[in-house]
Amino acid sequence: MSSDPWGRVDETGTVYVRTADGEQVVGSWQAGSPEEALAYFERKYEGLVVEIGLLEKRVKTTDLSTKDAQTAIGHLREQVEAHHAVGDLDALRARLDKLVASVESRREERKAQRAKQSDEARGAKEALVVEAEELARSDQWRAAGERLRSLVDTWKGLPRLDRKSDDELWHRFSHARSAFSKRRKQHFAQLDAQREEARQTKERLVSEAEALSNSTDWGPTAARYRDLMSEWKAAGRAQREHEDDLWNRFRGAQDVFFAARSSVFAERDAEQSENLKLKEELAVEAERLVPVTDLKAARAAFRSVNERWEAIGHVPRDARPKVEGRMHAVERALQAAEEAEWRRTNPEARARAEGLTGQLQAAVDKLRAQIEQARAQGNTAKADKLERELEGRQALLDQAVKGLHEFGG
Template identity: 80%
Template structure:
């Protein structure tokens, strides 16, 4: 019989291994000596040690899954429990127990990490959904549309949740995008309808503008074009492909009219400037009649000049008041001369002027006397009032005396 600290071989060739629970049969050995039997089963033990060591290193240094690690541990545990090796099997069981604890710990860590990642993914997806639902009410069509497309890419990059949660969040996300898309389509459909309405309205305005382009009623037609321009602005914009063409036709029709008007006005302005030159010459000729020395001759000459004046025609508006003022001044001077002549040749008028002058002289003398008396008596207030009245009557007297002088004395 042969033995070592962990096993023995009896006379019948049966191999035993020593364990805390007593000896366990390892197997039967008939092919050689007991020493060879022990050596063979010790090598099997060493093989288990190597396999356990390798598994320990894989668990410690690689990302071996807990499931695969547990399967490998159970496989090794079955071999150890089968007692087909000679050695410290209890130590191997302890190592497998510790390895099981390590794998369980890793499993819990991974489960916790996965739960944390899942929670982070949930929060991220909820934030995506919340933002999408907020954007669903936005009228910033381009900006909101681009942001929603970016959120789709963000969603694709996030881990999946449990099917129910993922489906519920995706449904909300999809509904928000659909709501925004529906509102945007409705908005642009309405905008297209408005632009089509604007196009039809502007087509009519263009037709009207083109029908007016040949008009020669300058004032009314220019006013009508101003009204058409206001209607154009109020009509809104048509589709881009129509707007520029319509505006070109509308503006072109106006240009035809205003160009024709400008040419006519230019010709008229040249004629009016020429008329102004002729009227300035007539005004200068009329001004030579002043001062009036021979009323009859001046009146006859002015009448002839006025007939030539009326035949000349219009002058530029900004010069009309000035040039006509010169002729009116000559006309007033001749009229004043006629009035003076009439007064000098009218005895009744002279008598009335003399009578008025005498009355005013009496009144002035009386007021002067009253004022002097008031001043002498110390009544300065009454004296001041009388002197003020005296100054007014004196002015009237001076004017009356001047008129009387015009009658020749």
């Protein structure tokens, strides 16, 4: 009979293993010595030790699923419980029990981790939905569209939730994207319609601008070009492929007209500047006639100046009031001299002035005599009344005498 600390072989070749529950039959060995029998079943035990060690390592260091781990533990436990090995089977059972607890602990950890990840994924997806619904109302078409595409990529990188929750959130997310796409499509369709309308309007404006480009009706045409420019700005932008071409044609037509007008105006300005110089010389000549000493000679000289003035063309508009004002001042001085001469030499007017002066002088003399008589009689009130009347008549007389002096009287 042969034995070791964990097993023995009896005289019949039966192999036993020692356990906490007593000896258990391992098997029967008839092919060799008892030592060989123990060595064989001890190798069986070492094989179990290795397998359990490998499983412990896999549970600890890999993502072995709980189900696969439990299956592997059950398979090893069956082998241990079959008692087909010689060794410390109770230690193996203890390690398997500990391994079961470890797998269960990992299962709970994974469950908690999955729940946490699910909560985080739910929160992340809800945040994506909220942002997508806000973007769906945005008019920042390019930026919002790019951001929505980025949100889709983010969504795809998140874990799935339970089907109901995931489907509900995806429905809201997808609806927001569809709503934005629909609004953007409507916006650009409307924008295309507006740009087409702007193109047609600008085509019409270009046609009119080109038709006016050779006009020599400078004032009205320039005013019409200003109106056309206002209409151009109000029309809005046409499609990009048309806008620049239309603007170049419109601007080109204006340039042709205004270049021609500038050339004509430059010639006219030079001519008017020369005209101004000539009229300023005539104004100086006319001003030498004032003050008027010989009305007849002054009138003839002014008539000569004025004839030469009228023969000269236009002067610059901003200089016209000043130079014409100088001529008007001389003309007014001549008119004043003519009126004074007429009053001095008009016999009818002189006779009327003399008659009026005589009548007023007689009235003044009469009032003075009446005043003296009233005071001699002691009638002060009457004298005072006549004095006030005398003041008025005397004023009229003074004015009449002044007028008479104008006639040289």
